Amino acid sequence: MQRKLSERKLRSYKEFLYILPFLIIVALFSYFPLYGWIYAFHDYRPPFPITSETWVGLKWFATIVNNPVRLENILRVLRNTFAMSGISLLFSWFPMVFAVFLNEIQCKPFKKFVQTVTTLPNFISWVLVYALAFSLFSTTGAVNSLLTELGLIDKPIAFLKSSEHIWFKMWLWLTWKNAGWAAIMYLAAISGIDDQMIEAAKVDGATRMQIIWHITIPSLLPTYFVIVMLNLANFLSNGMEQYFVFQNAFNQDYIEVLDLYVYNMSISGTGMYPLSTAISILKSIVSVVLLFVTNTVSKLVRGEGFI
Amino acid sequence: MVAKQQVKTPKKSAIKTSFSDKVISVVTYIIYAIFAFVCVYPFYYIIINSISANNLSERGKVLLYPMEIHFKNYANVMNIPGLLDAAQMSVMRTVVGTILTVMIAAFLGYMFTRDTLWKRKFWYRFVTVTMYINAGIIPWFLTMKLLGMTNNFWGYIFPMIIQPFYIVLCKTYVESVPRELQEAAEIDGAGTLMVFFRIMLPVIKPILATIAVFAAVNQWNSFQDTLLLMSDQKLYTLQFVLYQYINQASSLKALVSNNTSSTAMMASLAHAATATSIRMTVTVIVVLPIMCVYPFFQRFFTKGIMIGAVKG
Numbered sequence: 001m002q003r004k005l006s007e008r009k010l011r012s013y014k015e016f017l018y019i020l021p022f023l024i025i026v027a028l029f030s031y032f033p034l035y036g037w038i039y040a041f042h043d044y045r046p047p048f049p050i051t052s053e054t055w056v057g058l059k060w061f062a063t064i065v066n067n068p069v070r071l072e073n074i075l076r077v078l079r080n081t082f083a084m085s086g087i088s089l090l091f092s093w094f095p096m097v098f099a100v101f102l103n104e105i106q107c108k109p110f111k112k113f114v115q116t117v118t119t120l121p122n123f124i125s126w127v128l129v130y131a132l133a134f135s136l137f138s139t140t141g142a143v144n145s146l147l148t149e150l151g152l153i154d155k156p157i158a159f160l161k162s163s164e165h166i167w168f169k170m171w172l173w174l175t176w177k178n179a180g181w182a183a184i185m186y187l188a189a190i191s192g193i194d195d196q197m198i199e200a201a202k203v204d205g206a207t208r209m210q211i212i213w214h215i216t217i218p219s220l221l222p223t224y225f226v227i228v229m230l231n232l233a234n235f236l237s238n239g240m241e242q243y244f245v246f247q248n249a250f251n252q253d254y255i256e257v258l259d260l261y262v263y264n265m266s267i268s269g270t271g272m273y274p275l276s277t278a279i280s281i282l283k284s285i286v287s288v289v290l291l292f293v294t295n296t297v298s299k300l301v302r303g304e305g306f307i
Numbered sequence: 308m309v310a311k312q313q314v315k316t317p318k319k320s321a322i323k324t325s326f327s328d329k330v331i332s333v334v335t336y337i338i339y340a341i342f343a344f345v346c347v348y349p350f351y352y353i354i355i356n357s358i359s360a361n362n363l364s365e366r367g368k369v370l371l372y373p374m375e376i377h378f379k380n381y382a383n384v385m386n387i388p389g390l391l392d393a394a395q396m397s398v399m400r401t402v403v404g405t406i407l408t409v410m411i412a413a414f415l416g417y418m419f420t421r422d423t424l425w426k427r428k429f430w431y432r433f434v435t436v437t438m439y440i441n442a443g444i445i446p447w448f449l450t451m452k453l454l455g456m457t458n459n460f461w462g463y464i465f466p467m468i469i470q471p472f473y474i475v476l477c478k479t480y481v482e483s484v485p486r487e488l489q490e491a492a493e494i495d496g497a498g499t500l501m502v503f504f505r506i507m508l509p510v511i512k513p514i515l516a517t518i519a520v521f522a523a524v525n526q527w528n529s530f531q532d533t534l535l536l537m538s539d540q541k542l543y544t545l546q547f548v549l550y551q552y553i554n555q556a557s558s559l560k561a562l563v564s565n566n567t568s569s570t571a572m573m574a575s576l577a578h579a580a581t582a583t584s585i586r587m588t589v590t591v592i593v594v595l596p597i598m599c600v601y602p603f604f605q606r607f608f609t610k611g612i613m614i615g616a617v618k619g
Contacts, residue, residue: 022434036449105339209331276443
């Protein structure tokens with residue numbers, strides 16, 4: 001008995017040794033970067049290493065608020081971030097409605113075709129999206145050429161090199177890329193709805209709109225709720241790739257979101273490393289708080305969280 | 308009796324189709340046709356333009372079908388120094404990255420189901436929590452530099468190969484496999500690794516295929532890591548090179564015509580490389596692998612999001 005127990009123990013350590021190399025990779029590439037937060041508390045000027053003399057405490061955090069130019073920049077960036085995330089949140093029902101009406105299509109091949117082609121853009125990178133956008137919407141692109149030919153405009157419109165409606169345009173590109181993909185989840189949920197309920201409604205003389213409104217949409221609301229909560233949790237993190245590829249001198253003031261701002265600041269000079277780290281830290285703290293708040297709300301409403 | 312009723316109901320509802328329902332039908336078809344068009348046309352547009360006369364494509368005149376078809380553009384871009392290297396780099400990171408990501412997800416997914424593993428629950432949490440950890444660009448960059456991942460091919464691989472989400476998917480899948488299968492092999496004397504390679508790997512193939520497709524697309528599309536980590540041109544990927552081309556296509560044009568000066572002299576206006584032609588041709592080259600693979604793997608993509616939805 002004793003021997004068997006120690007054998008089991010030996011085995012459990014052996015199995016741990018098998019996964020140890022991977023745990024080390026996780027530690028190095030996911031946890032170790034957190035150590036870099038220390039730079040936010042130092043007067044770090046690469047290539048000089050940080051020492052106890054470079055320690056400045058919360059100086060960088062204070063400059064965010066104390067320096068008027070910087071504060072103005074931060075507020076501008078926050079405005080853009082809130083606008084972009086806000087628009088996304090406001091229209092977050094779109095994939096659901098897209099799925100609901102797609103499901104109404106009787107012709108199977110057409111339905112399949114639409115689903116396939118609207119999902120495709122999700123699998124190309126933002127660089128490619130921008131390459132396509134450039135081909136179509138630059139001043140010599142297809143859209144301008146068509147509008148000129150039809151006599152609707154005299155000179156080409158600068159769709160990309162302007163800040164006009166940039167928040168909405170960014171939402172359009174995001175939707176073009178993601179809506180079809182996001183709809184798949186709702187389509188799965190729709191196929192899980194009990195057919196008998198729909199049949200019963202039909203027998204009672206319900207029109208299609210009534211069925212959608214009283215049966216389909218209510219059954220999708222739990223899924224929609226989770227999506228909204230996730231959107232809220234990621235309110236400050238819109239990522240930088242989309243805005244990075246679409247940014248130019250003309251739209252910079254309105255396109256720069258928090259993630260992009262942190263990046264742009266850090267490439268403007270190594271002296272900006274501590275400040276950009278400080279902003280990253282603040283963002284992380286807010287994100288974690290948002291995550292816990294939304295998770296708690298989800299627990300209260302649905303009885304289960306999503307973490 | 309019951310069966311009869313069920314057969315009848317669809318007919319009944321068919322009669323009930325009202326006029327307003329029909330209008331809704333027609334409108335839905337039109338709207339979805341527009342959606343489909345909007346999603347497909349950009350791809351179609353760059354493809355027809357890359358094989359049309361360059362003096363026409365430059366002014367945006369090729370809208371519906373290719374005009375004066377020629378394939379000179381593809382020959383021209385092959386002469387751009389660095390493009391083939393970038394393609395090679397993209398393929399390499401996709402192949403190496405995908406294989407490692409899938410194997411690690413499978414192995415860890417399997418190991419985290421084993422009760423015998425020392426402190427199993429703790430280590431599982433240790434790995435999955437990293438989904439929510441984000442140190443920020445600069446701390447991440449400085450750490451990568453410290454670890455020697457800048458200007459190093461492995462900088463494309465190591466930060467990406469352990470994906471908690473895929474591990475969770477694998478673990479869930481392994482848990483659905485009957486325990487008896489493992490136990491039987493263990494009674495026959497198979498060790499932990501033997502069970503993994505001989506029993507588990509073949510059984511969990513379906514989920515691995517899904518993960519492989521996602522990992523490959525991620526690797527192929529990845530752009531930010533080149534931007535942050537790589538300054539050595541030899542390590543540039545197609546995505547990064549394409550981004551550069553969009554922003555500096557005019558200097559690119561000079562590059563191509565210099566390189567092919569003898570042929571460029573003879574080339575007519577329709578075939579001479581322009582900034583637009585180069586941009587579009589390279590775009591087609593970068594997007595084509597995904598477009599070719601996509602129809603065959605669509606079911607895997609769909610399956611991926613379904614499992615994700617159940618878990619999430």
